[in-house]
Amino acid sequence: MKIIMLGAPGAGKGTQSERIGAKYGLPQISTGDIFRANLSAGTELGMKAKTYMDAGELVPDELTCDLVVDRISKDDCANGYILDGFPRTLAQADLLTKVLAESGDKVDFAVNVDVPDENIIARMSGRRVCGKCGKPYHIVNMPPKVEGICDNCGGELIQRKDDLAETVKNRLTVYHDQTQPLIDYYDAKGCLVTVDGTKDIDEVFADIIAALEA
Ligand code: AP5
Ligand code: MG
Numbered sequence: 180m181k182i183i184m185l186g187a188p189g190a191g192k193g194t195q196s197e198r199i200g201a202k203y204g205l206p207q208i209s210t211g212d213i214f215r216a217n218l219s220a221g222t223e224l225g226m227k228a229k230t231y232m233d234a235g236e237l238v239p240d241e242l243t244c245d246l247v248v249d250r251i252s253k254d255d256c257a258n259g260y261i262l263d264g265f266p267r268t269l270a271q272a273d274l275l276t277k278v279l280a281e282s283g284d285k286v287d288f289a290v291n292v293d294v295p296d297e298n299i300i301a302r303m304s305g306r307r308v309c310g311k312c313g314k315p316y317h318i319v320n321m322p323p324k325v326e327g328i329c330d331n332c333g334g335e336l337i338q339r340k341d342d343l344a345e346t347v348k349n350r351l352t353v354y355h356d357q358t359q360p361l362i363d364y365y366d367a368k369g370c371l372v373t374v375d376g377t378k379d380i381d382e383v384f385a386d387i388i389a390a391l392e393a
């Protein structure tokens with residue numbers, strides 16, 4: 180099963196992909212997490228991506244596409260995967276369609292986690308992420324068992340630099356301009372599933388699973 184996650188910054192793509200991945204034994208591939216891991220490791224890719232990410236802009240397609248095409252060719256992707264944060268532009272979506280078609284394949288589900296802009300800023304200010312494995316938490320909605328520590332790996336929880344209110348506003352603008360058109364793109368392909376992302380985390384997950392198994 181090949182799933183892509185659509186939704187505004189902070190809609191819950193990461194939170195839900197992790198659960199979907201755990202349920203079906205599929206790898207969760209987050210381009211944002213890959214860029215952040217590269218930045219922590221001090222790679223050239225990480226340094227290049229940083230300028231764009233800190234400003235809430237998209238990293239250019241030429242730094243993004245090859246990385247994803249390479250990642251989905253790995254053995255652990257043989258039974259499928261969840262793409263969290265890719266595609267984000269029509270060019271990326273066309274590329275994915277083309278690469279999959281080369282092996283007679285396609286995206287099975289595009290899951291659109293729908294959350295209005297008004298809800299996003301509050302969510303982002305309370306978000307903390309694991310500095311080691313990237314797992315997202317929220318100080319009110321999804322606190323870790325031990326304050327400041329990741330349940331998964333014991334890593335330290337940090338606040339993302341692009342979660343400052345001003346940057347979040349720009350990320351929302353970029354989302355509406357460049358990524359929202361993908362909702363129509365995948366609707367036209369007949370694989371769009373839209374869920375109400377304002378419900379609580381367990382309900383959103385149950386709605387997604389119901390749609391995938393319908
Ligand atoms: P990325 O890391 O993908 O960020 P994003 O799309 O802005 O999305 P987020 O990770 O911020 O939010 P999310 O939807 O995963 O929500 P989460 O589950 O954490 O990308 C970062 C940057 O990298 C981009 O700006 C860009 O520069 C670059 N980039 C990445 N991919 C790219 C690409 N393909 N092309 C070009 N550039 C790219 O949840 C958010 C918070 O809400 C958490 O605290 C969570 O606990 C809480 N929460 C989740 N669900 C609920 C709920 N139902 N109710 C209440 N709280 C909830
Ligand atoms: Mg995320």
Ligand code: ZN
Nearest residue numbers: 309312329332
């Ligand atoms: Zn962790």
